[in-house]
Amino acid sequence: MALLTINDLDISYNNTLTVSGFSLSLGQGEICSIVGESGSGKTTVIRAVLGLLPVGGKVTAGSITYDGRELTSLDKKQWHELRGRDISMIFQDSGAMMNPTRTVGATFVEYIRAHEKIPKKDAWSKAAEMLTKMRLPDAGRIMKEYPFRLSGGMRQRVGIAMGMTYQPKLLLADEPTSALDATTQAQIVREMGELRDEYGTSIIMVTHDLGVASYISDRIVVMRNGRIEESGDRDTILHRTENEYTKMLLDAVPTLGGERFV
Ligand SMILES: Nc1ncnc2c1ncn2[C@@H]1O[C@H](COP(=O)(O)OP(=O)(O)OP(=O)(O)O)[C@@H](O)[C@H]1O
Ligand SMILES: [Mg+2]
Structure with a gap:
């Protein structure tokens, strides 16, 4: 079907x-x-x-x-x-969808906690794991970065990592x-x-x-x-x-x- x-x-x-x-x-x-x-x-x-x-x-x-x-x-x-x-969605420029005044990590953690009631620390690890999966080197550093300080390709990988967090169908x-x-x-x-x-x-x-x-x-x-x-x-x-x-x-x-x- x-x-x-x-x-x-x-x-x-x-x-x-x-x-x-x-x-x-x-x-x-x-x-x-x-x-x-x-x-x-x-x-x-x-x-x-x-x-x-x-x-x-x-x-x-x-x-x-x-x-x-x-x-x-x-x-x-x-x-x-x-x-x-x-069902999840990724856009042309994921960076533009992210709040420029917040770090990638803060945005990602908030996204996870909107979908699942888990402690911040666990959400942080989950986010870092997804970034690594999208071949972003040094996920820990990227989490502390602001979106505008990443390259377009890195931002897009962050967007895809977020979109794939819950293994959407x-x-x-x-x-x-x-x-x-x-x-x-x-x-x-x-x-x-x-x-x-x-x-x-x-x-x-x-x-x-x-x-x-x-x-x-x-x-x-x-x-x-x-x-x-x-x-x-x-x-x-x-x-x-x-x-x-x-x-x-x-x-x-x-x-x-x-x-x-x-
Ligand atoms: N919010 C809107 N209000 C009114 N008309 C709209 C709106 N969004 C899109 N349209 C119209 O609908 C049609 C299709 O637009 P759509 O954005 O789906 O095209 P697209 O194939 O995605 O184009 P592109 O490759 O440029 O992104 C266009 O004629 C557009 O002007
Ligand atoms: Mg379009």
């Missing part, structure tokens, strides 16, 4: 239909990328899955079923229980690597793939770069103007597409970490 099934979803902003007829089925441990040009509705779709559409945004038709539960009708409290534990990532240089992009995308292997996490990753998508995805959804232009397994999209728009995106793929993957 699929972990997540999105069926014929319509999403509007201020009564203007923005995404229509979006469907997707994701199994446990599967990685699906959503690609497409700027404004095609990628962020809108994953925000809807997480119940985090901005003010004015609304799911107007269709369903999102996660682990047998309908998500579009959850209330605040039910969302609070799912988010961060079962589903991770939604919105352009998690696009603020980074190509080498760091490749490393982080690879590390996300390793987390999937270790925890069996299903991942939906938004990117406008088909190169990044091809790197770890099992499946790829191509969006354009709020609709699915094409979707299929990775190799079909990359090597056997007949779709002109997908072909155009493929032609625009840069190399990732010096290597071309498509």
